[in-house]
Amino acid sequence: MTGNAKATWADVLVVGSGIAGCSAAFAAARAGANVLVATKATRPENAATHWAQGGIAVTRDKPESLRASFATKIEVEVEGPIDGERAAEVGADIVLLDNCSPAEVERGVELLPDEVLAEASGGIEIEDVPVYTETGVDVISMGSLTHSARSLDFSFRTGRGRFDS
Incomplete structure (x- = not known):
């Protein structure tokens, strides 16, 4: 590849x-x-x-008989509130509003049926969380928690095992 x-x-x-x-x-x-x-x-x-x-x-068409399990969920990533509404109309269980402002997320939440979960993601930093919580969104995802985290390199080797040289 x-x-x-x-x-x-x-x-x-x-x-x-x-x-x-x-x-x-x-x-x-x-x-x-x-x-x-x-x-x-x-x-x-x-x-x-x-x-x-x-x-x-x-x-x-959303034949419920096709749902294999109560745990099967369909999440659709959208770029704005109107696309989120359309995704919900065609059967999305979760709508991820990607790179949307807090105002766009709030509008997106308003357009979704209560049974559809709303997720905000994309460019959200820890200091942005309070304003996003006020939008009514169900989930806030932050890639910065993982891709900006410092790594720590450590080992459980004691120096007494058969794999130590």
């Missing part, structure tokens, strides 16, 4: 993030499959679906 690619395991590989690809991915996920969607777009705004009428254009 080249570049930033890494080995990934999935039950179902969907090639393309257009209407058909998203529909297939949702159906497979609802049936309990671990789904990976491969798209040629390097950024969401470069994908054809971004420009399609309706934005997140996936099937509106």
